[in-house]
Amino acid sequence: IPTPTPHIVILPSAGMGHLTVSTRLAAALVSHGCLVTLITPLPMVSEAESNCISNLCSSFPHIRLLELHLLPFDAPDVDPFLRQFESIRRSAALLEPLLVSVTPPVSALLTDVTVFSSVVPVTKALRIPIYMIFTTCASMLALVSTFPGIRKEAGDGPIESIDIPGVGTIPGSRIPRPLHDPKHLFTIQFVETGEAMLQADGILSNTFEALDGDILAALNAGAVVPGFPPVIAVGPQEPIKLRAAARPAVERDDWMAWLDAQPPKSVLYVAFGNRTAQSREQIKELGIGLEKSGCRFLWVVKSKIVDKDDDDGVELGELLGEGYLERVGERGVVVKSWVIQEEVLAHPSVGGYLSHGGGNSTFEAVLYGVPPLIWPGGGDQQMVAAQVEKRGVGVWIKEWGLCGVNQVSSDDVAKRVREMMEGDNAVGESVRRMQEEAVRGLGPGGSSYEGLRKFIAGVVE
Numbered sequence: 001i002p003t004p005t006p007h008i009v010i011l012p013s014a015g016m017g018h019l020t021v022s023t024r025l026a027a028a029l030v031s032h033g034c035l036v037t038l039i040t041p042l043p044m045v046s047e048a049e050s051n052c053i054s055n056l057c058s059s060f061p062h063i064r065l066l067e068l069h070l071l072p073f074d075a076p077d078v079d080p081f082l083r084q085f086e087s088i089r090r091s092a093a094l095l096e097p098l099l100v101s102v103t104p105p106v107s108a109l110l111t112d113v114t115v116f117s118s119v120v121p122v123t124k125a126l127r128i129p130i131y132m133i134f135t136t137c138a139s140m141l142a143l144v145s146t147f148p149g150i151r152k153e154a155g156d157g158p159i160e161s162i163d164i165p166g167v168g169t170i171p172g173s174r175i176p177r178p179l180h181d182p183k184h185l186f187t188i189q190f191v192e193t194g195e196a197m198l199q200a201d202g203i204l205s206n207t208f209e210a211l212d213g214d215i216l217a218a219l220n221a222g223a224v225v226p227g228f229p230p231v232i233a234v235g236p237q238e239p240i241k242l243r244a245a246a247r248p249a250v251e252r253d254d255w256m257a258w259l260d261a262q263p264p265k266s267v268l269y270v271a272f273g274n275r276t277a278q279s280r281e282q283i284k285e286l287g288i289g290l291e292k293s294g295c296r297f298l299w300v301v302k303s304k305i306v307d308k309d310d311d312d313g314v315e316l317g318e319l320l321g322e323g324y325l326e327r328v329g330e331r332g333v334v335v336k337s338w339v340i341q342e343e344v345l346a347h348p349s350v351g352g353y354l355s356h357g358g359g360n361s362t363f364e365a366v367l368y369g370v371p372p373l374i375w376p377g378g379g380d381q382q383m384v385a386a387q388v389e390k391r392g393v394g395v396w397i398k399e400w401g402l403c404g405v406n407q408v409s410s411d412d413v414a415k416r417v418r419e420m421m422e423g424d425n426a427v428g429e430s431v432r433r434m435q436e437e438a439v440r441g442l443g444p445g446g447s448s449y450e451g452l453r454k455f456i457a458g459v460v461e
């Protein structure tokens, strides 16, 4: 009897850190022979997300799109991406007619961690298996899964520290800051997610054995939470290769041509993800620090949280200070808002990455063998930084505090950047060794590749 083609439906969430993982999984599942339908929650928050969907469709025309028109959630003071999570969560009931009407019938629904708990009742009512997509490191997964009890024990107060079996002690300062406030919308969503997790048929995690093997083993042995669903590490999923026609016209030629002209491993890539905007003062100080370091750099500047928001038409020259670009000359390239990061990290001229420690960005750095120098901001970023430091595949600059919150001086920037780019670089060696393991994991016989096959086999059973 021929095996039926599984029909996987994916509901992503907001922000590039989340959407990226869903779209890469969609592409990987298609290449493993699945039929894939992607539900797009509309309207999207940022231009980058809309571009990401267009790129996916033009590179994978067989992926079907279904639109989910969101109920508005009017909360102007809430972070726009968190607001969108809530909007998707509140619109979950609208999924039912979509899931009922698609053909062939849905074999499984995959949905992002940030909206998972609201989707569970819908899939349970329709008897559709549900899998959670977890976008970041395994210690963060362990944190979500144990957090409901921890939050309850702490009452209304902040959390001092957390002991998680198989993970260790996590100081309160390392967890996302809103979690100290039980009434914060992020905390409410986080607790609901932790409570609903046990109902998942499985969890597809974007991390990988070489980085997170010990914690994944603890989760799968039920040492963190008894009866925990199987966690299948399928990351770091490879970036989607854009077809020529799908390439965005953004400043690309300038920075690629410049990278091509630089000596091997001489360039520091500087970017802080799609959700961490910096103050104008900090942008100037960072710029002066990069200039003082004397190193070559490619820097993505982000002064606003959402790319399409008005930034008063401020030009780069004004953001960086008069004469800056001229002074730096050929030694540095500054791009406002966005580059194709995977192409930058894959470029032979790039030898270091000053980063915010976002899950995807850090996994991508490992996949391309570029050591990250991490200045973490909110969310999972300190947890990622801690794991990277534990494995010796990156450096966490603890004394800088939190990116987007604390200010760092140009002298400190120059010092740390020089150390990373000119030091003896044992970290560089470790990251290249882990790169080899990550790349092996993605090929036939590798842990991430076989993990995905195992998931597909489970769905068609």
Ligand code: BUP
Residues within 6 Å of the ligand: 015, 016, 017, 018, 020, 271, 272, 273, 274, 275, 276, 300, 337, 338, 339, 340, 341, 342, 356, 357, 358, 359, 360, 361, 362, 364, 379
């Ligand atoms: Br900036 C930037 N180009 O210029 P993370 C980012 N990216 O392709 P975050 C670009 O966005 P959350 C750019 O490669 C990565 O895949 C980058 O995801 C890409 O962090 C993604 O690293 C960013 O997980 O999201 O943006 O802070 O907080 O939601 O994890």
